[in-house]
Amino acid sequence: MKAGIVGLPNVGKSTLFNCLSNAKAQSANFPFCTIEPNIGVVNVPDTRLQKLEELVKPERVIPATVEIVDIAGLVKGASKGEGLGNQFLGNIRETDAILHVLRCFDDDNVVHVDGSVDPIRDKETIDMELQLKDLESVEKKLDKVKRAAKTGNKEAQKEETVLSKVKEGLESGESVRAIPLGDEEKITYVKPLQLITDKPVMYVCNVDEASAVDGNAYVEKVKEAVANENAEVIFLAVGTEADITELDTFEERQMFLEDMGLTEPGSSKLIRGAYRLLNLETYFTAGEKEVRAWTIPVGATAPQAAGVIHTDFEKGFIRAEVISYEDYVKYGSEAKVKEAGRMRVEGKEYIVKDGDVMHFRFNV
Secondary structure, eight states, rough: OOEEESSSSSSHHHHHHHHHHHOOOOOOOTTOOOOOOOEEEEOOHHHHHHHOOOOOOOOSOOOEEEEEEEEEOOTGGGGGGGGTTHHHHHHHTTTTTEEOOOOOOOOTTTTTTSSSSOOHHHHHHHHHHHHHHHHHHHHHHHHHHHHHHHOHHHHHHHHHHHHHHHHHHHHTTTGGGGGGHHHHIIIIIGGGGGGGSSSOEEEEEEOHHHHHTTTOOOHHHHHHHHHTTEEEEEEEOHHHHHHHHHHSHHHHHHHHHHHOSSSSOOOHHHHHHHHHHTTTEEEEESSSSEEEEEEEEEOOBOOOEHHHHHHHHTTTEEEEEEEEEHHHHHSSHHHHHHTTTEEEOOOOOBBBOTTTTEEEEEEE
């Protein structure tokens, strides 16, 4: 599952990407510094994994991961091929969620592509380009659907109604995620089009160090502007975060954070947010060889969760032995959980819960 970092040129996307992935994408004070998308695989911070490590003392620990893609900066006219428009839009279509970086700090030394700092204008510039691209896709589909609807095809008539509503919304400057549609309408008619503005989004407000704890007026404006979008908004001082990741030891990084009044890097908060945005959750396997976090979509069944380890586990699934994370910590070991009668045996219908510690029995 991929989350794509987007924004105007020079708002801090590549610096943020470097913070998250330590992959050292090129970042500099001029537009179009990133041309090809950079891809980084990022560990999901999870204190539960550390606790299981303490209890089990395994040979190795493997965290869950998210793929982050740093995509070239977008400019006005991108939907018509301006700048790196078509390439950008192709790259973003391939992601599952969007991390939209907005510049929310003043600094005369950092060039802004439009000459002044205004995160709402910046957001609208990008939204408009993405909406225009989506409008193109909807209009193409609608032409075909209208022809079928004229023949009396009831299904096509339903689809025409829904897509016409989407088209009107896009034309009036709304992103698809903000257009009021029923669940069935979205799943049946909108999802198959893979529209860019239908993807879940998190607005990442890039603030200065002084605003790293409480945010600032720019952040409040962004929150107000996206209130109807069902989107997450977080703020972090991307430049400062980049300085922290350059420090040699964990202790030095913690001291720096404490001096700023933070308990953890903002990048950790962002990665966990991206994980939620992608509608993912974690279950664990725990044994002497390894303690591992496995990534599954929210709502996955026990066989589907087993299939993430190996397809044979899903095919030959017999049952799952399940311990809740809370019980594992409370009793301190698998053996003690069993003694207390708190290990459950679950079948094929079981919906895995975030934090479950699981063993699978299977037969191939």
